[in-house]
Amino acid sequence: MATVGLLYVGAVLFINGMMLLGKIDARAAGIFNLFVGAMQVVIPTVLIITADNRADVILGASGLFLFGFTYLYVGIGLLGGFDTTGVGYFSLFVAIMALGFSYANFKIANDKPFGVIWLYWAFLWLLFFLLLGLKREHLTVYTGWVTAIQGWVTAAIPAFLLLTGYWQNWNQNLLAILLAVFGVVVFGGLWVLTRRRRTLPGDTGRAGGETATAH
Template sequence: MAYVGLLYVGAVLFLNGVMLLGKADPKAIAVFNIFVGALQVITPTVLIVANLSDPTTLLSASGIYLFGFTYLYVGIGLLGDLDSSGVGWFSLFVAIMAIGYSFANFRLLGDSPFGVIWLYWSFLWLLFFLLLGLKMERLTRYTGWVAAIEGWVTGAIPSFLILTGYWQNPDSITLGLVIFGVVVFVALWLITTGVWSVRGFRWGFRAMPTPR
């Protein structure tokens, strides 16, 4: 059940990224945030009630609430034209807790791919904190791309592979996620900040002064 919800986490991250890139109306995206937020609150509640004696399930399900409350907060805030600082500071809380869940997946659950995925989410929620909480608007484009990409890499694709039985070779998946994250997000930073121009593959450094 949790992996079905993960599929729609991917969808809402992708849509929120598209919204931050200015390609979709915020209020239209808000409705989907509320749909998925409600799903991500109901799902862990059902899992917890049905598995009160299973600490592993309780641990895994508890992290889902972080997403559910985030999306409900975002959706209601967009519909009500509320200031985003509350979502931003809650995102800092989520970013910190995501590091804990990453550790839990590595050391307690033996799930290294999701250990890395939780680090992806920690990074994204840190960007939400900087953008929405501290109002660092220059990060809007970068955060939009990171959110849209993570929607596929951490949500839709893993969920589909797990549900179809193709989520295998965890060591290879872990290594692939690490390499992909470092390469893509560093390259995105260089592109969105203007350091590197994709057109012509030119580095956008300022010309060095001629020595005299």
């Protein structure tokens, strides 16, 4: 059940990344955020109710609420045109908690690939804090690309591979290393490219149109 939810986390991250890049209207993205946010609140609630006090299941389900509340908060904010500061500071909370869930995956669940993926999410939600909470609008394009890419790399593709049984066939240590290297190389390269673009004459580095108000 949680894996199905992860698949649609990938979808909403991709949609929100495209929104930040000016490709999708903010209100249209807000509707989909509500759909996925509701799913990511219902699924962990069901998992916890049926967990029979299993600590590992409750721990795993508790992290899903971080996503669910984020997307509900974002969806309501986009549709209502509200200020993004609250979402931004909630994103700081999520980023810090993501570090804890990364540690739990490495040390408790012995799931190294998802330990790395939680580090991805900590980085992403930190960007949301900087963009939405601190209003660092020059990060809009960079954050949009990171969001869209993470939608595929941390959610949609892993979820599909888990659902089809192929994820388990990979060497987990090697997979964790590949994910870590990919993140450093791609997001580091993106930072250089987007920073260079901002320095070009006449280019403000912002996505087309009004800066999106949420992720």
